[in-house]
Amino acid sequence: MKKGEKRKQELLGIAYRMFLTRGYEETSVDGIINEAGIAKGTFYYHFESKEQVLEEVIGMMIEKEAKEAEKILAAQLPIPIKILGIINAFQPSGEEIPIEEALNRPENALMHEKIRGRLYEAASPLLCETVREGIGNGVFSCEDIPERVKILLLISSALFDDADYTKKELTVFLDVTEKILGAKEGSLGFLSELIEKNNGQRYEEGGNGKEE
């Protein structure tokens, strides 16, 4: 009996799109069921509430991004690039670009906040491990890793949330990141060009991404 699961996925797909175009509050259950061509009761047969749909939609997004991030963690890459890659993996990319703009609309504050929380839980352990790796390699030097990663995630999500961040903000971000993790002065500067290059284009693991 998997007809139910298929319908559920269909509804999640519709909800995903509508939440991100119209916003969560402005998307009505009636709107979802109209587009799906089903009755109210069917919707509530598959979901407990509208909010549960949001929760599951967010879960799908995070899971997908987390998978990519874990690939980067496992890859053989320079530590700073790993850090950047993991952070980047949790940013909307490709077809999901409109998400960025959508999440910043005030009416989506609840969704944005929920995503931020889940994203932190997913990204934090991966980054912590990478930082430890970096300390082992002598690239970083610091204590209280989780606390520092928390700050790092805080800053980077605020920076990348805003698609129009300035070059100056990016430079300061890298400088501050160096200081937070105890990297050598200027040792992360080379990431600046990498980020700009990737702006609008997805970071693929195909090449080794080594650049200086």
Next chain:
Amino acid sequence: MKKGEKRKQELLGIAYRMFLTRGYEETSVDGIINEAGIAKGTFYYHFESKEQVLEEVIGMMIEKEAKEAEKILAAQLPIPIKILGIINAFQPSGEEIPIEEALNRPENALMHEKIRGRLYEAASPLLCETVREGIGNGVFSCEDIPERVKILLLISSALFDDADYTKKELTVFLDVTEKILGAKEGSLGFLSELIEKNNGQRYEEGGNGKEE
């Protein structure tokens, strides 16, 4: 003709309390008018919408806090204490303590986000000026002040939003702040005890006196 203004203030007061106890979404206009003992039409005679009430409530809060922060800016105090004082002025204090807990409830995400934005606009110029003062005194040393202040505010609001932050988080915060602003290693450490002392006072007995 100030009868109208008086009623408006009364409604703002009721809304303020209800927004912070029940949350914005969960507070209904019906709820507000029932408590005020007026009709729906009267509410909409004084306000354009429920959201405008939220905007004005937030404005009241920020204005009050900004006034206190400006007093600190003008005072003759050591620069690090000024920085801390300004940041602290924009934290809920005294009778407003429950705000902290209320704003962190997910249903208040919209309100929280709006407050965060307004707070940043109010606090940023004051902090920038203080940092410049600090650079003049040789306490700090950095460029791109607005960008750094933005990060500082970001971190501190995330830290103090959570009433149960750990001592370790506080230490890391101060360490990172030193680095962001280019202060001498450990030069802000003394703030740690100051902050903890303030926290104790909060719950102990609250201010009874008036100051002038």
Next chain:
DNA sequence: CTAAAAACCGACCAGCAGTCGGTTTTGTAA
């Protein structure tokens, strides 16, 4: 006193999330 402006009233509206008793479809076992 008078007339307008300000303040107020409450019935009303469309839209919302969620409910529920009933109906159809589907899988399964006899």
Next chain:
DNA sequence: TTACAAAACCGACTGCTGGTCGGTTTTTAG
């Protein structure tokens, strides 16, 4: 094939929401 229960689905309905509007009372000014 039949019988039957579980799964899937239906849509009218409820109570509440933010917001509207034409009409009424109160206040103010000339």
